[in-house]
Every structure is written in structure tokens, then in C-alpha cells.
Amino acid sequence: MIDFSRDGVAECLLRLYDERVEIEGFQKGVPRWCAGCGDNAVLAALQRLLRDEGLRPEKTVFVSGIGCSSRLPHYMNTYGFHGIHGRALPVAEGIRLARPDLNVFVNTGDGDSFSIGAAHWLHAIRYNMRMVVMVHDNQIYGLTKKQASPTSPRGTKSNTTPRGSYLEGLNPLTVTLGVQNVSFVAQVADWIPEVLYDVIQAAFHHDGLSFIRIVQRCPEWMPDNFDRWLHDPAKVTLLHHPTSLSISPALARLYPNHLEHDPSNIHRARELASVQDPVPIGILYHDPTVPRYDEILRADATHSGTAVRRLLDAEFDKFAVQGGGTRV
Amino acid sequence: MTTTSESVPLPGAHPAGAGAQVTTVPEHVVEIISDSGEGAQRCGQSFGAIAARTGNGVWTVEIIPAEIQPPARSVAGASGNRVRLGSSRITNGGDAADLVVAFNEQVLLGRVHANELKPGCTILLESMWRAHRNPSIAASYAEAFDALVASGYRVVEVPMERECRKLVPDTRRGKNMFALGMLCSIYRLDLDLARDQVALTFRKKTRALIETNTRLLVAGYEWAREHLDLAFHIPAAPAAQDQVVLNGNMALALGVVASGMEVCSMYPITPATSASHYLSEIFPKVGGVVHQAEDEIAACTFAIGASYAGKCAVTITSGPGYSLKQEAIGLAVMAEIPLVVVDVQRGGPSTGQPTKVEQGDLLTTVFGSHGDAPKVVIAPSSIEDCFYSVITARRIAETFNMVVVVLSDASLATAQQPFPRPEFDPAWLAPPVDQSQVPEGLAPYAWDETTGLSRRFVPGQPGGMYTLTGLAHDTAGSVAYDPDANEQGLHARSLKLAALQRTLTTPTVHGDESGDLLVIGWGSTKGAIEEAVDRARDDGLRVSSLHLRFVNPLPSGLKEIMDRFGRVMTVEGNWGDRPDDRIIDESNRRYTALAMLLRSRYLVDVDCWSEVGGQPLKPGRVHRVITRKLGRS
Numbered sequence: 001m002i003d004f005s006r007d008g009v010a011e012c013l014l015r016l017y018d019e020r021v022e023i024e025g026f027q028k029g030v031p032r033w034c035a036g037c038g039d040n041a042v043l044a045a046l047q048r049l050l051r052d053e054g055l056r057p058e059k060t061v062f063v064s065g066i067g068c069s070s071r072l073p074h075y076m077n078t079y080g081f082h083g084i085h086g087r088a089l090p091v092a093e094g095i096r097l098a099r100p101d102l103n104v105f106v107n108t109g110d111g112d113s114f115s116i117g118a119a120h121w122l123h124a125i126r127y128n129m130r131m132v133v134m135v136h137d138n139q140i141y142g143l144t145k146k147q148a149s150p151t152s153p154r155g156t157k158s159n160t161t162p163r164g165s166y167l168e169g170l171n172p173l174t175v176t177l178g179v180q181n182v183s184f185v186a187q188v189a190d191w192i193p194e195v196l197y198d199v200i201q202a203a204f205h206h207d208g209l210s211f212i213r214i215v216q217r218c219p220e221w222m223p224d225n226f227d228r229w230l231h232d233p234a235k236v237t238l239l240h241h242p243t244s245l246s247i248s249p250a251l252a253r254l255y256p257n258h259l260e261h262d263p264s265n266i267h268r269a270r271e272l273a274s275v276q277d278p279v280p281i282g283i284l285y286h287d288p289t290v291p292r293y294d295e296i297l298r299a300d301a302t303h304s305g306t307a308v309r310r311l312l313d314a315e316f317d318k319f320a321v322q323g324g325g326t327r328v
Numbered sequence: 329m330t331t332t333s334e335s336v337p338l339p340g341a342h343p344a345g346a347g348a349q350v351t352t353v354p355e356h357v358v359e360i361i362s363d364s365g366e367g368a369q370r371c372g373q374s375f376g377a378i379a380a381r382t383g384n385g386v387w388t389v390e391i392i393p394a395e396i397q398p399p400a401r402s403v404a405g406a407s408g409n410r411v412r413l414g415s416s417r418i419t420n421g422g423d424a425a426d427l428v429v430a431f432n433e434q435v436l437l438g439r440v441h442a443n444e445l446k447p448g449c450t451i452l453l454e455s456m457w458r459a460h461r462n463p464s465i466a467a468s469y470a471e472a473f474d475a476l477v478a479s480g481y482r483v484v485e486v487p488m489e490r491e492c493r494k495l496v497p498d499t500r501r502g503k504n505m506f507a508l509g510m511l512c513s514i515y516r517l518d519l520d521l522a523r524d525q526v527a528l529t530f531r532k533k534t535r536a537l538i539e540t541n542t543r544l545l546v547a548g549y550e551w552a553r554e555h556l557d558l559a560f561h562i563p564a565a566p567a568a569q570d571q572v573v574l575n576g577n578m579a580l581a582l583g584v585v586a587s588g589m590e591v592c593s594m595y596p597i598t599p600a601t602s603a604s605h606y607l608s609e610i611f612p613k614v615g616g617v618v619h620q621a622e623d624e625i626a627a628c629t630f631a632i633g634a635s636y637a638g639k640c641a642v643t644i645t646s647g648p649g650y651s652l653k654q655e656a657i658g659l660a661v662m663a664e665i666p667l668v669v670v671d672v673q674r675g676g677p678s679t680g681q682p683t684k685v686e687q688g689d690l691l692t693t694v695f696g697s698h699g700d701a702p703k704v705v706i707a708p709s710s711i712e713d714c715f716y717s718v719i720t721a722r723r724i725a726e727t728f729n730m731v732v733v734v735l736s737d738a739s740l741a742t743a744q745q746p747f748p749r750p751e752f753d754p755a756w757l758a759p760p761v762d763q764s765q766v767p768e769g770l771a772p773y774a775w776d777e778t779t780g781l782s783r784r785f786v787p788g789q790p791g792g793m794y795t796l797t798g799l800a801h802d803t804a805g806s807v808a809y810d811p812d813a814n815e816q817g818l819h820a821r822s823l824k825l826a827a828l829q830r831t832l833t834t835p836t837v838h839g840d841e842s843g844d845l846l847v848i849g850w851g852s853t854k855g856a857i858e859e860a861v862d863r864a865r866d867d868g869l870r871v872s873s874l875h876l877r878f879v880n881p882l883p884s885g886l887k888e889i890m891d892r893f894g895r896v897m898t899v900e901g902n903w904g905d906r907p908d909d910r911i912i913d914e915s916n917r918r919y920t921a922l923a924m925l926l927r928s929r930y931l932v933d934v935d936c937w938s939e940v941g942g943q944p945l946k947p948g949r950v951h952r953v954i955t956r957k958l959g960r961s
């Protein structure tokens with residue numbers, strides 16, 4: 001029974017307030033990332049998001065692969081799945097399919113998703129199952145101590161490429177935007193926390209798979225990697241649009257380049273994605289109408305013992321031999 | 329089995345073939361072979377199903393060419409079915425064929441060269457090739473015909489093409505039903521039952537097509553009645569209980585449904601795929617999902633994700649796919665996520681022999697994945713067992729939070745056999761996803777000291793939040809940096825296997841409880857081994873057999889059984905070194921997989937014999953092995 005008296009409403013609000021989990025409630029342990037590691041900013045943004053969205057910790061799962069970035073679930077006081085290298089996405093898909101009621105987040109590295117897990121990356125985009133996918137792209141293998149990754153810029157000196165990496169780095173945005181069924185693509189930088197937060201929040205509300213490339217600093221192995229963008233705000237373009245994100249006045253003062261970009265325009269999104277200097281930051285593409293594979297698959301899903309019994313009976317009837325020798 | 333035949337005239341006066349002397353036999357092996365695409369497989373399967381409906385014991389074996397479209401009329405291209413039917417229960421494909429229907433002489437020669445025909449076997453051979461406009465085809469036909477007759481085969485030329493043309497323009501689609509009609513007539517099977525079967529076989533096709541096929545069936549039936557002086561009666565003893573006729577892969581798929589699982593993720597691979605085909609057809613009706621993943625690693629990790637989230641899932645594959653899943657299986661072992669993996673074995677290593685049977689994956693499933701990764705391995709030994717094994721597997725997986733592998737093979741996958749119609753039991757189903765509050769202070773890996781068991785926490789359970797990891801972890805699930813915690817985890821995961829082992833019953837001995845020789849097998853070879861043992865016992869040999877369903881853990885009591893026999897040997901379908909090879913001796917001999925397991929576990933001198941020819945094991949082969957082993961020949 002709902003009590004509409006003033007007291008009842010107040011009590012109800014009170015209870016809601018009680019159930020709200022504060023940021024500390026989502027924190028767990030002390031992150032073991034290096035000082036200045038961009039992963040810390042992602043963690044902070046996520047903990048804030050969970051609080052702001054009023055998510056229940058037990059209804060939320062963070063899935064990851066292996067790498068520095070994939071340690072993130074250990075620092076979230078929610079359910080977490082820190083699996084094997086490269087396979088965060090299919091694990092998350094299985095969880096999503098089994099449990100439409102859970103909030104599913106994926107944190108993965110550039111090696112994890114664009115190298116060993118590359119097949120899963122492309123197919124996950126195509127499946128478009130509802131989840132937020134964050135690739136912490138530090139353009140290096142962090143955990144295994146500095147080997148070139150698929151996104152390392154050409155010439156990157158690493159332990160496996162001491163004379164500089166040989167090939168142009170892979171552009172994850174253009175590749176992602178080339179996949180059928182892509183529905184949400186964004187790029188953020190760990191040092192612009194406001195956009196980082198806004199984009200993750202928009203991604204969380206997107207009805208499909210949202211792919212966020214996070215340009216992530218790794219001071220340990222790539223100390224000067226993003227300096228050209230970090231130290232020169234003119235090398236950054238902030239994307240905005242009335243249907244998408246807006247830029248706060250404070251941020252607008254800091255970053256002089258703003259571009260109004262309609263995220264429903266995939267051709268423009270692809271053009272923007274291929275530009276490295278200045279680097280576009282914000283939502284490149286968003287189409288909320290792309291069908292979700294998890295929904296399609298579960299279209300007629302109501303599992304029950306009765307249904308199982310009925311199906312088995314029907315199938316056994318088809319292939320039955322009655323005692324006595326005639327078909328049932 | 330010796331075929332004792334008696335001749336009885338069929339009652340009633342009929343023209344020509346209808347009045348043929350009917351020979352009563354306890355069993356027959358029948359083959360229908362053609363170029364691939366001509367439908368011999370469908371003919372054989374339907375024939376087997378009709379015989380089963382009549383009450384005969386039946387076992388069908390698919391004859392599969394290695395290529396999808398081998399050249400027409402080629403010796404290696406034989407495609408079709410072997411149907412062994414008998415008065416009592418049939419558990420394997422038997423030895424050599426008594427009667428063969430062949431659509432051309434080349435595919436027939438393939439079977440002759442492979443020694444699949446009994447001396448004197450009756451052959452019904454398509455006669456159109458004799459007058460073929462290509463003289464070399466006509467010549468090769470005539471030559472083969474003469475050679476077959478000279479070798480003592482009873483070759484009957486049948487104008488199947490000519491007769492079918494009266495009804496259909498394209499005989500490549502239709503001759504098979506004509507052949508089915510002939511077989512029904514020869515084996516005196518009920519035509520109405522056959523009509524019924526045709527309607528079932530083509531249930532997804534148009535009405536017109538079903539009618540055409542029925543006309544062809546009847547034409548074949550009548551033609552044989554009129555022209556063939558050939559009739560056999562295999563007395564049928566209809567089972568008291570209702571039966572179902574399925575192949576192993578269908579039984580696996582129905583087992584998935586019956587187990588209450590809701591998610592199957594897979595990647596296509598022969599000979600496992602047909603299980604997923606069938607499951608894809610029926611699963612949505614109960615809200616189940618078949619996800620064809622982008623590869624086997626994804627298929628396995630997808631299933632792991634679903635299981636972790638509370639819905640125990642299955643992934644179905646064969647050898648190469650199994651190899652790809654190994655790392656993920658290790659994760660499930662380490663993190664104690666229930667998971668059912670079905671491995672329908674084929675020839676290996678590498679791509680091996682996709683359509684051929686081999687029992688080569690025993691050790692890789694028992695020991696596979698790096699580090700110590702204990703898991704359960706169940707090997708079904710019959711079609712019926714395929715069904716129940718999946719149900720058992722799901723239950724064990726969720727009770728013990730373990731990976732359970734169901735180890736079937738290419739032989740069970742396509743073989744058909746009637747078995748008692750299962751009676752649905754609600755206890756087969758998985759319990760609902762636990763979403764209850766986790767008691768304060770309970771840890772996700774609070775391993776029980778005795779059993780190693782702990783309670784699984786499922787996302788959604790308040791108070792149960794933890795981060796699952798494939799890294800070594802402590803009872804809280806936190807990454808373990810101290811050496812004791814890692815050891816504690818290894819200890820607990822190993823104990824679980826022992827806890828399960830304690831619940832297993834000792835398998836029963838087939839034959840006497842003691843004797844001169846005990847033959848041990850596992851998986852699909854059960855029927856052939858037991859039949860061979862029966863024959864050898866009829867010869868007066870003191871031999872028994874033991875068949876293992878649980879290959880990991882092994883049930884208790886095996887040592888005691890082995891000790892009651894003078895000698896013990898395994899019969900398997902995986903490679904074992906041949907002791908008579910020049911450079912093989914006891915210091916380097918590689919025993920077959922089960923023999924190796926038994927030797928190391930029980931310190932018993934277990935010998936082994938194996939065959940890796942890719943064909944289902946024949947009872948005659950095993951009979952000879954037993955005879956030789958016991959010093960008779």
C-alpha cells in the first residue's frame with residue numbers, strides 16, 4: 001500500500017536517500033597503479049558515476065581482461081570479473097545475455113582489446129549488446145613492462161622495438177566506425193576529467209554497446225607520449241552538439257578549439273576519427289536505434305520447467321517408437 | 329554372431345518377388361551407398377527408424393566421405409549409411425555387411441576394398457551404367473560387375489534410374505526413397521510405417537515433395553515385391569516401454585534442454601556442429617539461446633560469463649576447438665565457475681580427420697590447461713547416455729563449481745539407436761538464480777576443509793560483492809601474494825574432485841566377476857567391446873569387461889576388480905605404441921590414454937590395444953584381440 005500522506009512521502013525519500021551509496025561505498029582497496037597513471041582518473045570518474053546514477057553495487061559488474069587497466073575491477077566495491085588476457089568482451093556478453101538486470105562495464109587495455117582480443121572487439125561492436133566498453137589506450141603494454149602495442153605510434157622505442165616500432169599505429173576509432181552496427185563511439189583523455197565523466201555518463205545511458213577510447217597516460221613507460229596534446233590545448237578539439245554534450249564555460253576557456261559535430265552523422269564521424277592533430281575529444285558517433293543482439297536473442301525468452309517438459313515431450317513424440325511398434 | 333537362417337514361405341499367393349522365400353535371421357547389416365548428395369544417408373536413417381518402430385534393435389552408422397563434394401563415381405566418395413538391425417538390442421555397427429544397395433559400382437568398390445562386405449554379401453546395384461553412353465564408364469561397370477560376381481558376391485542389377493524416371497525428372501533427388509521402398513519390401517517392414525517416416529523425414533519440406541517421395545517409396549516397394557526373389561524377416565520384439573530413436577548429437581542437444589541450461593555458445597566444427605544445429609532449432613522454444621560466437625575462445629568465455637552470472641552454460645566443440653578453449657577452461661577451474669564443455673572427438677592432432685572417430689582427447693581433457701586444473705570428465709557410452717550425461721554434467725558443475733567435460737565422439741554423434749523414452753524429472757533442471765542476501769562475513773571462497781567446496785556468489789546478491797580473478801586468490805577472492813594462499817586454493821580445488829569421487833558408484837563388470845582377462849574401455853566403444861566379450865565367452869574364454877563412464881575422477885573399486893583377473897587390458901581408439909616395433913620397449917612405449925591413467929593410478933600392469941583407423945570399433949576386431957591375448961587363435 002502506498003501512503004500518500006506527507007509523512008509517508010518523506011519516509012520514502014528518506015529510505016531512498018539511505019540506500020544511496022556514496023563514493024566511498026564504491027571504493028575498495030588502494031589502487032596499485034603508478035603515481036600519475038591515467039587509470040586513476042577513470043576509476044574516479046566511474047565511482048562518481050555510480051554514485052550519481054544511484055546504481056546498486058550488487059547489480060553492477062565490472063569486467064576486464066589482463067593488464068594494468070584491467071586491474072580496475074579490484075578497486076570497485078561492486079561485482080568484478082578480472083578474467084584472462086583479451087577476453088573481457090565475450091565474458092561481458094555472456095553476463096549481459098544471462099542477466100538483463102545487471103549494469104555491465106568493461107575496462108580493457110589497448111593490447112587486451114586491439115591485439116590479442118581484436119576479433120572480439122570487432123564482433124562486440126557488431127553484436128551491440130548493452131554495455132559500456134572503455135579501452136584505456138596508453139599505446140603500450142604496461143603490465144608486461146613496455147612492449148609496443150598495436151596503437152604505439154611508429155618509432156616507439158620499447159623493449160621489443162629498441163630501434164623504434166616499425167609500423168604505423170592502428171587507429172581504433174576508424175576501425176570501430178567501420179564495423180556494421182556500430183552505435184556509440186567516443187574519445188576522451190584521462191586529463192580532461194569533465195569530458196571523461198560526461199562521456200561515460202552518456203555511454204551509460206546509451207541503449208547498446210558504447211565504445212570509449214580513453215587516451216591514457218602511462219608515465220612509467222611513455223612519459224612524454226601525449227605531451228603535444230597535454231601541453232598545447234590548441235591541439236585538442238572539443239566536440240559538442242545540442243543533441244550531445246555541451247562544453248562548460250570553464251572548459252571552453254581552457255581549450256580554444258570547439259567543433260559542433262552532429263553525432264548521428266557517420267561520415268563526418270569517420271572523417272573526425274581519422275584526424276590526430278588536433279585530437280577530437282567527445283562523442284563522435286551515436287545511433288540509439290541500432291538493434292541489440294542481446295535483445296534479439298532473448299526475444300522469446302521465458303524459461304520454465306513447464307516449457308522444458310513440453311518441448312521434450314514434443315521432440316520425443318517426433319522420434320518415438322511406441323512400445324508395440326507404432327508411432328505415437 | 330552366426331546367422332542361422334531358416335526359410336519360410338510367406339503366406340498367401342503373390343506374384344514373383346512377393347512369393348519369395350522369406351529367410352528369418354536374428355540380425356543383418358545393411359548398407360546404402362551413393363555419391364554424396366544422392367541421399368543415401370537419408371535413406372539409411374529412415375530405414376533404421378522404420379525398423380526401430382517395428383521393434384527391431386537398431387544401430388545406424390553414417391558413411392561419410394572426407395570431402396563435401398567428392399568427384400562423382402569415385403572409390404573414396406562413398407556416402408551413405410550402415411544400418412544394423414536385429415531381434416534384440418543392438419549396441420554397435422557390427423562387422424561386415426550382409427546386404428548392400430549401391431548407386432554406382434565405384435562407391436561400392438570403396439566398401440569392398442575396405443573389407444566392409446561379408447563374403448557372399450547380397451548387392452543391389454544400379455544397372456544404368458551398363459549401357460552408359462560413355463564407353464569407359466560402361467566398361468568399368470562391366471568389369472567391376474564381373475569381378476564382384478567372380479568373388480562370390482550375389483549381385484542383383486536393379487534399374488533404379490529407369491524406374492525413378494517414370495516419376496521424377498531428377499533422380500538425384502528421389503532414388504534414395506525408391507531404395508528405401510525396396511529395403512522395406514525386402515525386410516518385410518510395414519509400408520504404412522514407412523509412409524509415416526517419409527512424412528516425418530521431410531516435415532520441413534513442401535507437401536508436394538512429401539507426396540513425390542512417398543510415390544517413390546511405394547514404387548520401390550512394389551518393384552521389389554514383383555522382381556526380387558529376396559526377403560528377410562528379422563523377428564521384432566517390440567519393447568514394453570516407449571522408445572525414442574535419436575543420434576548422439578541430438579541426444580546431447582536434448583540433454584542440454586533437459587538440464588535446464590539456457591545458454592549454449594559454440595563455433596561450428598565437425599562432428600559437433602549438428603548438435604548445435606538441432607539445438608538452434610528447438611532451444612528458443614524454452615527461452616534458450618544458441619550463440620554462434622566469433623571463435624571458440626569467445627564461445628567458451630561467453631559461456632563462462634553466462635555461468636558466472638548465474639545461468640550455467642554449455643559450449644560444444646571438437647578437438648581443435650577444445651584446444652582453443654583450454655586457457656578459458658583454466659580460468660573457470662581457477663575461479664570455480666561451473667561450466668559444461670562438450671567435446672565430440674574427431675581424429676587428431678591438428679585438423680586431423682574431421683569426420684572420423686577417435687578417442688584422442690582423453691588426456692587433454694583430464695589434464696589440459698596449464699598448471700593443475702582438475703576437472704570432471706564424463707564419457708557417454710551410448711546414445712541414451714549422451715542425453716543423461718549432459719544432465720549429470722550440469723548438476724555436477726553447479727554443485728561443485730567445476731568444469732565438467734562431456735567426451736563424446738564422431739561415432740556417437742551420428743549413430744542412431746532407440747532407447748527408452750526419458751521421463752522428464754523436474755530435478756534435472758537448474759535451480760533458480762540465487763539472489764539472496766549473502767550472510768555477513770561469508771567469503772566467496774570459504775573453502776570447506778574436508779570437501780574444498782565453497783558457496784558461489786552470483787552478481788545481484790546483496791552483500792556478496794567481490795572481484796573474481798584468474799590470479800591466485802585467497803578466501804576473500806583477493807589477489808593472493810603469499811605462498812600459502814595459492815597452495816590453499818590448489819588444495820581446495822583438488823579436494824572437490826575427491827569429494828565428487830566419493831559419491832560415484834563402482835561400475836559393474838560385464839561377465840563374471842573374475843577370470844583370465846579383463847577388458848576395460850570407455851566412451852563409445854562399449855557396445856562393440858561387450859559384444860566381443862560375449863562372443864569370446866561363448867567360445868569358452870574366461871573374459872569380462874568393464875566400461876568407464878567417469879574417466880575423471882575414476883570411481884573407487886577398480887583396483888579390486890582388476891585384481892580378480894589374471895590380465896587386464898584396455899581397448900581404445902587412441903594411439904598407443906606397438907610393442908612389436910623394433911625400437912619400442914618398456915622404457916619408451918607410450919601406452920594408450922586410459923591404460924596410462926590406470927597404470928599410474930593403480931600400479932597394475934595394464935596392457936592396451938587400440939585402433940585409430942577412424943572407423944567405429946567392430947566387435948569382430950575386439951573378439952580377435954581377446955582370442956589372441958588369451959593364447960587362442
Ligand SMILES: Cc1ncc(C[n+]2csc(CCOP(=O)(O)OP(=O)(O)O)c2C)c(N)n1
Pocket residue numbers: 066067068069070085108109110111112113136138140141142143144149
Ligand atoms: C595469453 C596471455 N598472453 C600474454 C599475457 C601477458 N600479458 C599480460 S598483460 C599484457 C599486455 C597488456 O597491455 P594492455 O592490454 O595494453 O594493458 P595495459 O597494461 O597497458 O593497461 C600481456 C601481453 C597474458 N597474461 N596472457
Ligand code: SF4
Pocket residue numbers: 032033034036037038039068069138142143217218219220221
Ligand atoms: S605501468 Fe603505466 S599503465 Fe601501468 S600502472 Fe604504471 S603508469 Fe599506469
Ligand SMILES: [Mg+2]
Pocket residue numbers: 067109110111136137138139140141142149
Ligand atoms: Mg596498454
